[in-house]
Amino acid sequence: MKQKNTTALTAELLARFDDFTSALNGESEKPLFQLRKEAISAFETLGIPSTKNEEYKFTPIGKAIDKKINVGKPSIDNVGSLTEDRVTPYHIPDLKGNILVFHNGIFSKELSSVVSSPDAIRIQPLSEAYKEASEQFVRNFSKYADVQNDAFTALNTAFSTEGSFIEVSKNQVIEDPIILHFIQDAAQGAAFQSPRNLVLVGENSQVNIVEKFDAVSESNTWTNAVSEVVLEEGANVSFYKVQNDTDEALHTNHTQVYQSKNSTFSAYTFTFSGDMVRNNLNIVLDGEGAEANMYGLYLVKGKSHIDNHTVVDHKQPHANSNELYKGILDESSKGVFNGKIFVRQEAQKTNAFQSNNTILLSDNAVINTKPQLEIWADDVKCSHGCTTGQLDEDALFYLRARGLSKESARAMLLYAFASDVLERVSIAPLKNYLEAIIAERFEQNF
Amino acid sequence: MLKIENLKASIEGKQILNGIDLEVKPGEVHAIMGPNGSGKSTLASVLAGREDYEVDGGSVEFLGNDLLEFAPEERAREGIFLAFQYPVEIPGVSSTNFMKTALNQVREHRGQTTLDAVSFLSLMKEKMKIVDIDQSLLSRPLNEGFSGGEKKRNEIFQMAMLEPKLAILDETDSGLDIDALKIVASGVNKLKSKDNATIVVTHYQRLLDYIVPDYVHVLYKGKIVKSGTKELALTLEEKGYDWIKDEVDSNV
Numbered sequence: 001m002k003q004k005n006t007t008a009l010t011a012e013l014l015a016r017f018d019d020f021t022s023a024l025n026g027e028s029e030k031p032l033f034q035l036r037k038e039a040i041s042a043f044e045t046l047g048i049p050s051t052k053n054e055e056y057k058f059t060p061i062g063k064a065i066d067k068k069i070n071v072g073k074p075s076i077d078n079v080g081s082l083t084e085d086r087v088t089p090y091h092i093p094d095l096k097g098n099i100l101v102f103h104n105g106i107f108s109k110e111l112s113s114v115v116s117s118p119d120a121i122r123i124q125p126l127s128e129a130y131k132e133a134s135e136q137f138v139r140n141f142s143k144y145a146d147v148q149n150d151a152f153t154a155l156n157t158a159f160s161t162e163g164s165f166i167e168v169s170k171n172q173v174i175e176d177p178i179i180l181h182f183i184q185d186a187a188q189g190a191a192f193q194s195p196r197n198l199v200l201v202g203e204n205s206q207v208n209i210v211e212k213f214d215a216v217s218e219s220n221t222w223t224n225a226v227s228e229v230v231l232e233e234g235a236n237v238s239f240y241k242v243q244n245d246t247d248e249a250l251h252t253n254h255t256q257v258y259q260s261k262n263s264t265f266s267a268y269t270f271t272f273s274g275d276m277v278r279n280n281l282n283i284v285l286d287g288e289g290a291e292a293n294m295y296g297l298y299l300v301k302g303k304s305h306i307d308n309h310t311v312v313d314h315k316q317p318h319a320n321s322n323e324l325y326k327g328i329l330d331e332s333s334k335g336v337f338n339g340k341i342f343v344r345q346e347a348q349k350t351n352a353f354q355s356n357n358t359i360l361l362s363d364n365a366v367i368n369t370k371p372q373l374e375i376w377a378d379d380v381k382c383s384h385g386c387t388t389g390q391l392d393e394d395a396l397f398y399l400r401a402r403g404l405s406k407e408s409a410r411a412m413l414l415y416a417f418a419s420d421v422l423e424r425v426s427i428a429p430l431k432n433y434l435e436a437i438i439a440e441r442f443e444q445n446f
Numbered sequence: 447m448l449k450i451e452n453l454k455a456s457i458e459g460k461q462i463l464n465g466i467d468l469e470v471k472p473g474e475v476h477a478i479m480g481p482n483g484s485g486k487s488t489l490a491s492v493l494a495g496r497e498d499y500e501v502d503g504g505s506v507e508f509l510g511n512d513l514l515e516f517a518p519e520e521r522a523r524e525g526i527f528l529a530f531q532y533p534v535e536i537p538g539v540s541s542t543n544f545m546k547t548a549l550n551q552v553r554e555h556r557g558q559t560t561l562d563a564v565s566f567l568s569l570m571k572e573k574m575k576i577v578d579i580d581q582s583l584l585s586r587p588l589n590e591g592f593s594g595g596e597k598k599r600n601e602i603f604q605m606a607m608l609e610p611k612l613a614i615l616d617e618t619d620s621g622l623d624i625d626a627l628k629i630v631a632s633g634v635n636k637l638k639s640k641d642n643a644t645i646v647v648t649h650y651q652r653l654l655d656y657i658v659p660d661y662v663h664v665l666y667k668g669k670i671v672k673s674g675t676k677e678l679a680l681t682l683e684e685k686g687y688d689w690i691k692d693e694v695d696s697n698v
């Protein structure tokens with residue numbers, strides 16, 4: 001039954017691709033178009049993964065898409081409905097920087113602004129980068145994320161028309177963060193969007209990037225995003241992902257990171273809602289002294305299903321990876337955490353730490369955790385740990401015995417649990433914004 | 447102030463308190479002693495409102511109200527304070543933020559104005575002196591990594607902040623060195639008045655040299671089997687509990 005669903009869905013998406021390409025007038029002559037063709041044929045082979053696929057064992061994403069989204073029907077590209085006053089509530093207060101706004105997959109020039117100097121950084125909507133097809137873009141685009149083995153990456157590569165191309169020159173500290181804001185408005189029908197970003201960061205440069213996803217109407221939406229981030233020697237990137245969609249939203253995304261020598265990459269993934277969410281974070285440490293930090297926090301309730309899959313591949317010696325994911329699950333929500341750590345034979349003196357902690361607030365909430373360490377080198381320090389439990393009753397009683405209401409005591413403990421991740425956010429307005437969401441959730445009984 | 451009558455309580459089907467009677471009047475200090483496992487901490491927990499314990503019978507009246515009807519936080523706001531035998535470490539919760547939130551909720555309940563950050567901090571400074579607790583301790587997460595003695599001091603500091611009517615100190619003396627014991631005891635004495643009362647649970651006569659009790663009770667097998675004045679504590683120090691156990695067990 002599941003198999004039939006995913007097969008039918010795959011067929012619909014393939015048919016959709018034909019309509020899609022015929023609407024891309026002129027583009028089919030360009031060399032980049034070849035990538036789309038390769039991607040769709042890879043997708044045809046892979047198909048939407050069913051739960052028979054080991055990587056999707058706990059996450060019946062095909063079923064969810066099939067139920068919610070009519071993928072045969074083109075997205076609404078009615079940009080006119082996205083006026084500034086509709087978007088403003090989704091902005092992060094006081095967060096200044098380079099902002100690119102996309103509505104149902106279309107770049108909104110009016111709502112976007114670039115403030116950093118073009119000598120230091122190039123920030124381009126993907127559609128422009130496609131057209132310009134600069135040497136750097138062509139050389140790197142779709143060279144890191146695995147189109148051949150990941151159906152959703154293949155699908156994104158086939159369909160993506162918008163997103164961003166970001167290129168930071170050497171030796172630059174980009175003070176103003178880059179906010180990539182993807183907004184879906186499915187008021188006029190179920191929407192499907194394929195945002196795509198390519199970020200190249202030059203030697204010894206620093207940049208902060210925030211990907212933010214919002215759905216502005218209660219209808220069904222599906223976002224299938226891919227970002228590729230490439231760090232040259234000594235580069236330092238903080239990469240934030242904030243998902244605060246509606247409870248109906250489906251979200252699949254893949255972040256592929258390639259790190260050179262002495263580079264530092266820190267990912268912060270915050271998921272606050274969604275019907276079904278799958279976050280893939282894959283990091284390749286391909287240089288000595290590279291460091292990867294992966295932080296995740298998810299707070300979900302209702303029937304939300306949140307799946308975080310991370311892979312860190314230690315290919316060179318003396319690199320560190322450090323992972324901390326925390327989840328709070330209420331009602332009938334489900335969590336999945338799968339953390340793979342590969343340490344290749346050459347990667348001696350690797351330090352790799354992983355931990356995944358979950359609080360289940362209800363008897364119906366479920367978490368499936370699977371650490372997967374594959375180590376071929378002998379001189380390494382690797383550890384993983386996971387804990388799953390309820391709120392600490394002794395702590396709750398202690399706080400209440402000092403006069404704190406049950407609600408305040410509970411909020412205080414949940415906040416303490418989340419703070420390990422939250423306190424690492426270094427952009428103050430973003431931190432305040434996240435804190436406000438979290439505080440509201442904790443104080444209003446989730 | 448506090449009137450316990452025939453209180454019976456159990457946990458996981460096991461009866462621990464077997465009919466306790468105790469009356470505490472304003473201004474009094476009561477010491478409760480007794481062998482390990484006799485139910486002293488259980489009594490303290492039941493009074494503070496720990497929900498794991500089932501009250502199977504009897505009554506507790508506190509300032510004219512049925513205490514057993516109240517949630518733990520309501521008891522605290524009404525003026526019950528339990529200094530825990532084993533204070534809980536709570537990582538990620540800032541001591542200061544916790545104390546401020548707790549105090550303001552208590553003050554609100556008592557019809558007092560809530561304190562802003564500035565007045566809270568100056569109150570905190572003043573109360574810190576009472577137990578000679580260091581500022582650096584309170585800038586850390588609540589009890590996390592505190593030494594045994596630091597935890598106990600922190601309990602008395604919290605008591606000073608919350609100004610309870612009835613303080614129940616569950617082995618606050620254990621784990622304290624001699625100097626710390628004197629400091630904590632003098633803190634407790636400073637907080638004493640004719641309007642509030644203290645129950646000290648202890649194993650050692652030594653504490654009672656500093657916090658002088660009006661009454662000493664011996665709890666054994668979930669019952670108060672002997673009550674007396676502070677001389678009783680001296681007798682216990684000298685003779686241990688066997689003579690009381692014998693007395694009780696031969697009566698059964």
Ligand SMILES: Nc1ncnc2c1ncn2[C@@H]1O[C@H](COP(=O)(O)OP(=O)(O)OP(=O)(O)O)[C@@H](O)[C@H]1O
Pocket residue numbers: 457458460462480481482483484485486487488489531
């Ligand atoms: N959760 C529980 N389940 C079963 N028995 C319990 C539980 N909690 C306490 N008890 C039992 O209740 C009895 C009384 O314990 P309590 O802690 O009140 O003793 P205490 O007098 O404070 O002892 P101590 O002097 O060692 O502090 C003990 O026998 C203890 O094992």
Ligand SMILES: [Mg+2]
Pocket residue numbers: 486487488531616617
């Ligand atoms: Mg005890």
